[in-house]
Amino acid sequence: MTTAARTAPRLLARSAQAVIAVAAVADVFRTVALRDHYLHPTDASLNRSGFISMVFVYLMTLATVLFLVWLARSRRNAQELSPGAALPSPGWTVGAWFIPVVNLVAPRRLVLDIGRAGSASWEKRDTTLVNLWWAAWVAHALGLTAASMAAPGSLAFLVVTEALMIAAAVLVGLVIERVTAR
Template structure:
């Protein structure tokens, strides 16, 4: 391993965590503004809805970019730590998020593979459960948002559920980022590669 590779991506991790939190907050305000416009069709509500949607887009885009850059860097470190582990390629680590249907299942597996390859200290039950909870919150948020928007547009209970799931997914993702980065920070100084763990 080169000396430059022996560093956990803490700056990227903190940036991705902050951007993800900001995006979750922006989405709450966006959803409220969109619901208000659905219930009260006025020029003011239209402008407010459009403005909040634009703010969300401007906040969410860098959050996605920062997370993917962090993930790519973490994948590189995991490959350095565990050359024999089933770590995905860099192209697939990024590309899988943009392939329809595939992006409902594969990204979870990629994050798990990177986490397992990052350190022998990966706890199979606890850490896998953390990734699974994050992914379940994110996917359920998308489902509730899509179904609710068609079946009951403007429903306050569905809005509350969807945004609670969005916030939960953001918090859990922050914990996933923290865990993998911390594991890599502790393991990158080791001279013995991490033994690959069984996949589930």
């Protein structure tokens, strides 16, 4: 039996994947513009970095909203498919992302629980995919924090953090694909 709830995540998943990819590319442009302004502070570089940063914030906000709506919908579908599965509450599925320190651990567990509940064929490679995505995402976030404190204009830090951002974006796209397919 196909319900509207079970078919809706496909379009939502594709939308989230697309916006996440565009936001990741915008982050690279933002980082280059910010570094340019850091090295050569002019009004033009300030305006350029400010504009690109604003576009990035809008894209990232949209990506976050789409991802969280997709995750909540996937949770509901997993609950339908496995009524006895131990799944987080709908509020916790979204809220855990916004609680400091908890958001470094809980969201990974939420995605794993939803994936496992939604499919009897959840495999070790699916768990590994989620773990790789989460490691890249957390390393990116911690790398940004370290770079801003230790070496704000460091090219090495910027290259590493942007590589982690791109890796996290690709991996979360694959995670969305796996969970949605199951």
